[in-house]
Amino acid sequence: MAEYSSLAAVERTFVIIKTLVGKVNGLSVSKLVEETGISKSIVSRILKTLKDNHYVEQDPDTRFYRLSYDFIGLSLKHFNALGIDGLFLPALRTISAEVKELVQLSVVSQEKVYFVQKIEGDNQLKVADMLGKEAPLHCSAAGKMWLSTLPQEEIIRLVSQHGMSRYTENTITDLNELLKELEKIKQLDYALSLEEFNHGITGVAVPVYSNAKERQLMASIVITAPTVRMSEQKIKQIVQTCNASIGPLKDQLPTIE
Missing domain, CATH: 1.10.10.10 (Winged helix-like DNA-binding domain superfamily/Winged helix DNA-binding domain)
Incomplete structure (x- = not known):
C-alpha cells in the first residue's frame, strides 16, 4: 500500500x-x-x-x-548532454543566413514533438517561435513530418490520442484527409503547414534521419514565415538549403530514444 x-x-x-x-x-x-x-x-x-x-x-x-x-537548468543540462545544441547550431545558423527566416529545430520525445532550438531570421516581419513548446501533430509541419514516418496504425492511435483540434479554416480535421496528406509528404520528403496552425503563417519541415533508409526521424529543421513570403520557389530553395546543410552532419548524429 x-x-x-x-x-x-x-x-x-x-x-x-x-x-x-x-x-x-x-x-x-x-x-x-x-x-x-x-x-x-x-x-x-x-x-x-x-x-x-x-x-x-x-x-x-x-x-x-x-x-x-x-x-x-536541469532540463537545459540534459538537453546539452544530448549534444543536439552544439551539433545542429552551426547548420541552423547557415540555413538562417541563407533563407532569412525563423529557423527552429524540433525533436521527438515520448510520442510528442517539441521545439528545442531556434535562430531568428533577418527579415523585419517576425513570426512567433515555438521554443520549448509542443507541436500539434496533425497541423504543424514538424508534427506531420514525424507522423509521415510511422505505420498507419500508429498514426491512427496517436491522432486518436491527441485529437485533431481546429486552429484555422485550413486545419485538417478529417483522418482520411490527413492520411492522404501524409502519403504526399512521404513522396516529397518534407512537410508543409499552409496556414493550418496559425493564420497567415506557412511552415516547412525538412527531416533529419538517424536512418534514412528506414525513415527513422531524429529531428526536423523547421522554417516558419508569413505566407506572403513563402512562394513555391522559396519553399524549394528552403528544402534544398536544409538538405545541403544537414548532409555533412549525417555521420555525427547521436541516437535519441
Whole structure:
C-alpha cells in the first residue's frame, strides 16, 4: 500500500509540473486544483515539497507558483548532454543566413514533438517561435513530418490520442484527409503547414534521419514565415538549403530514444 501511495504521489507531482510548464506568471493553488483535478490538500503538499527542493518558486506578491530556474537548468543540462545544441547550431545558423527566416529545430520525445532550438531570421516581419513548446501533430509541419514516418496504425492511435483540434479554416480535421496528406509528404520528403496552425503563417519541415533508409526521424529543421513570403520557389530553395546543410552532419548524429 505504501509503495502504491508513493507511486501515486510521483505521478501527481509530474501532473503538477506539466501543468506549470509555459505558465511564466505562475498559477494559484486553486487554479492548479481546477486544471489537474487533484485535491487542494495534496496540491499544497506537493508544491511545498517542490518549493523546499527549489523546483518551484512562489511569487511574493501574487502567491502564484511557477517553475524555478533550478528546474529549467536541469532540463537545459540534459538537453546539452544530448549534444543536439552544439551539433545542429552551426547548420541552423547557415540555413538562417541563407533563407532569412525563423529557423527552429524540433525533436521527438515520448510520442510528442517539441521545439528545442531556434535562430531568428533577418527579415523585419517576425513570426512567433515555438521554443520549448509542443507541436500539434496533425497541423504543424514538424508534427506531420514525424507522423509521415510511422505505420498507419500508429498514426491512427496517436491522432486518436491527441485529437485533431481546429486552429484555422485550413486545419485538417478529417483522418482520411490527413492520411492522404501524409502519403504526399512521404513522396516529397518534407512537410508543409499552409496556414493550418496559425493564420497567415506557412511552415516547412525538412527531416533529419538517424536512418534514412528506414525513415527513422531524429529531428526536423523547421522554417516558419508569413505566407506572403513563402512562394513555391522559396519553399524549394528552403528544402534544398536544409538538405545541403544537414548532409555533412549525417555521420555525427547521436541516437535519441
